[in-house]
Amino acid sequence: MRTLNFGEIEVPEEKIIHFKEGIPGFPQIRKFAILEIESLKPFHYLQSLEDPPIALLVVNPFLLQSSYQFEVSEKEAEELQADKPEEISIFAVATIPTDPSEATINLMAPILINDRNRCGKQVILLESHYSVRHPLFTAPSKNGVESE
Amino acid sequence: MLVFTRKRGESLIIGNEIEVTFLAVGSGSVRVGISAPRHISVHRKEVYESIKRENVAASMSQIPPPDVLKKLLG
Numbered sequence: 001m002r003t004l005n006f007g008e009i010e011v012p013e014e015k016i017i018h019f020k021e022g023i024p025g026f027p028q029i030r031k032f033a034i035l036e037i038e039s040l041k042p043f044h045y046l047q048s049l050e051d052p053p054i055a056l057l058v059v060n061p062f063l064l065q066s067s068y069q070f071e072v073s074e075k076e077a078e079e080l081q082a083d084k085p086e087e088i089s090i091f092a093v094a095t096i097p098t099d100p101s102e103a104t105i106n107l108m109a110p111i112l113i114n115d116r117n118r119c120g121k122q123v124i125l126l127e128s129h130y131s132v133r134h135p136l137f138t139a140p141s142k143n144g145v146e147s148e
Numbered sequence: 149m150l151v152f153t154r155k156r157g158e159s160l161i162i163g164n165e166i167e168v169t170f171l172a173v174g175s176g177s178v179r180v181g182i183s184a185p186r187h188i189s190v191h192r193k194e195v196y197e198s199i200k201r202e203n204v205a206a207s208m209s210q211i212p213p214p215d216v217l218k219k220l221l222g
Contacts, residue, residue: 005212020187024196025203039214054207075186093204096209101217109199124191124199132202 004138009035011040011049014063017113017120020079024053024109032120034113035059043094046111064136068107070125080114080121089113093122094136104133119135 011033023031026048035045035055046056056123061068070082089111093104100105107130113120152160159169164184172179182190211217 021189023203024200025207040217043217056203056206057209057211064196067176076189078186093203093206094209096211098204098210100173100210100212106199108195110203122199122203124189124195132198 011047014118016049017118019120019122021121023111025123026052029054044091046091046093055097057094058111059094059105061090061092061105061110064092064105065107065134068130070110070128071131072112073126076112076121076123080112080119081117082114083116086127087114087116089115092134095133101137103134103136104131106132107134108132 014035017032017034019030019032021027029048029050029052031045031049033049035047037045040057043057043059046058048054050093090110092107092110094103094105096103108128109121109122109124109132111122154160154170156170156173159167161167166188167183169181169183170178171202184190
């Protein structure tokens with residue numbers, strides 16, 4: 001069991017996800033957990049269980065971009081030790097700036113988690129046409145011009 | 149930073165398992181080959197930096213209150 005400074009929650013051992021190399025920007029954080037908070041759905045938190053205790057908002061990218069698809073290289077697949085694609089959960093990291101309508105998700109580097117062995121990795125897609133800052137909401141911009 | 153001068157075709161070995169080979173040298177660019185064990189990823193620095201920047205920005209996200217979030221999600 002682990003306790004951390006997020007309202008003093010405890011995370012059971014089997015919920016801990018191991019990121020062998022951390023993630024870009026936080027290479028020293030090797031243990032995370034997915035926190036599901038009802039009021040944030042469909043977003044979840046990817047919560048660091050080490051220092052710094054950051055929490056990243058993540059979401060299933062297919063909910064927002066149903067045509068999203070990518071290939072994972074054999075090397076990455078081996079590293080995740082996945083026996084079948086169904087074992088992998090896919091999340092995109094969301095960035096919410098001061099104006100929440102300008103929120104974006106990172107489709108260029110999805111977070112892949114092997115549900116069976118609890119290994120996780122943020123995979124940078126090579127030859128990707130997806131954006132690091134894909135707009136979360138399609139809405140007219142402030143001056144009334146329709147944005148993508 | 150360690151600095152080496154290599155001719156075309158020559159290599160560097162990093163640690164015991166990573167090899168960097170300078171395949172071709174043109175004016176203004178270099179073609180580099182890298183052999184590394186599978187658990188070590190290799191990316192163009194600018195791509196890596198953009199992911200890093202975005203993760204740091206995401207870690208500082210302000211979560212809007214639930215009602216704003218619901219309204220935005222529709």
